[in-house]
Amino acid sequence: MSAPPLRVATLAGDGIGPDVTASAVAVLQVVCERLDIPLHLEALPYNATWFLATGTGLPSGEVQRIGRSFDAILAGALGDPRVKDHAHVRLIRHALFTGLDLYANIRPAQLLTPTLSPLASAQSGRSRVDLVVISENLEGFHPDRDRRVRVTDDEDAYVTEEWHVPHLVARLLRFAFEWARQRGRRRVTLVDKTNLVPAHRVWRHAFHTVASEYPEIAHDVRLVDTLAHDLVRAPERLDVLVTTNLFGEILSDLTAGLVGGMGIVPSANLHPGRCSLFEPVHGSAPDLVGTGRANPLAAIRTAGLLLDSCGHRSAAEMVHAAVLASLAAQVTTADLGGRATTEQVTDYVLRQLRLQPLPARVADGRSL
Numbered sequence: 457m458s459a460p461p462l463r464v465a466t467l468a469g470d471g472i473g474p475d476v477t478a479s480a481v482a483v484l485q486v487v488c489e490r491l492d493i494p495l496h497l498e499a500l501p502y503n504a505t506w507f508l509a510t511g512t513g514l515p516s517g518e519v520q521r522i523g524r525s526f527d528a529i530l531a532g533a534l535g536d537p538r539v540k541d542h543a544h545v546r547l548i549r550h551a552l553f554t555g556l557d558l559y560a561n562i563r564p565a566q567l568l569t570p571t572l573s574p575l576a577s578a579q580s581g582r583s584r585v586d587l588v589v590i591s592e593n594l595e596g597f598h599p600d601r602d603r604r605v606r607v608t609d610d611e612d613a614y615v616t617e618e619w620h621v622p623h624l625v626a627r628l629l630r631f632a633f634e635w636a637r638q639r640g641r642r643r644v645t646l647v648d649k650t651n652l653v654p655a656h657r658v659w660r661h662a663f664h665t666v667a668s669e670y671p672e673i674a675h676d677v678r679l680v681d682t683l684a685h686d687l688v689r690a691p692e693r694l695d696v697l698v699t700t701n702l703f704g705e706i707l708s709d710l711t712a713g714l715v716g717g718m719g720i721v722p723s724a725n726l727h728p729g730r731c732s733l734f735e736p737v738h739g740s741a742p743d744l745v746g747t748g749r750a751n752p753l754a755a756i757r758t759a760g761l762l763l764d765s766c767g768h769r770s771a772a773e774m775v776h777a778a779v780l781a782s783l784a785a786q787v788t789t790a791d792l793g794g795r796a797t798t799e800q801v802t803d804y805v806l807r808q809l810r811l812q813p814l815p816a817r818v819a820d821g822r823s824l
Contacts (some may be wrong), residue, residue, distance in 0.1 A: 459492065459493045460494070465498050470532075473740055476756075477532040479756055493768060502548050503544070519555030522731060526731045528762050529734065530734050533739050560593060560725070560726045562761075567716070571793070587711060588641075592625070595700070596620065625659055632696055642695055647678055647680050647697050656700075683707070687714065718739070719754050719792065726765065748799065757779060779805060
């Protein structure tokens with residue numbers, strides 16, 4: 457019996473987005489063909505060029521159509537110097553995140569080969585880096601919660617409010633524990649700053665309540681500054697980190713730096729059971745357009761994360777193995793110390809996918 461169709465909308469974005477998204481789409485096509493997974497693709501036109509032509513982010517009703525029609529969105533980076541303050545980025549992302557209720561951001565950081573890490577302990581094999589940062593997408597700090605308050609006759613204070621709604625905090629924490637359970641992870645760590653931000657006590661209270669539902673998973677709490685120190689000194693002691701949107705943005709960049717940089721790490725914005733958005737987070741890098749130096753591995757690994765999240769574990773494992781082969785053969789772009797172009801890296805990964813033996817079982821169960 458063939459697998460159910462995998463319905464993917466692509467949002468190529470700006471800058472190097474179209475190039476690396478094309479690499480990821482090619483990977484999806486090859487692995488789905490090999491495993492007899494029907495793949496339905498639709499390219500969406502929304503980017504800076506669309507915004508400049510129409511003055512809008514997404515048309516009315518488009519988010520609802522996407523949510524009904526697709527299992528996932530595979531996106532490239534958004535960002536274009538032609539658009540002041542990247543207004544189109546906020547419009548497009550805000551519409552998708554809120555309209556699809558993509559409350560959980562997940563950024564895995566796994567050291568695929570020791571030479572990619574700046575840590576001497578990792579390079580020597582004394583530490584293993586394989587962790588994930590899960591953070592809240594829709595709560596915490598957001599630019600639409602900015603305001604100005606007059607504090608003197610001639611000066612304003614600039615205020616950004618941080619929101620934490622208890623049942624939404626608990627929803628994210630439960631997602632983190634469930635993700636850990638389904639993948640055999642051993643520990644979930646809450647990262648907060650309760651000694652300076654009293655509102656973070658909401659997180660601590662909810663964390664201990666939710667943790668009691670998962671007695672097989674160890675749990676602990678760290679202040680964000682202590683956690684940042686531990687990430688550099690002993691990353692092998694950490695597993696699943698769950699935190700606010702601000703701390704998640706910072707810590708996920710740090711964890712990316714531990715395993716080779718933004719050009720290699722995947723990312724997803726999830727709501728289990730609904731259409732979710734998968735994207736590399738390296739930015740649109742306009743200076744790399746047309747140079748062949750854009751690293752496609754983050755986008756390719758994001759395609760693997762998409763497959764895994766949509767229940768196609770065997771397909772995700774094939775993508776992972778092909779990326780490992782590329783690294784082992786040093787077929788990489790300059791940011792990883794190689795000399796290959798975007799196209800050459802992509803071609804090598806595709807060739808590895810075509811040469812891999814098929815897994816003994818290709819029937820996959822649904823997962824987060």
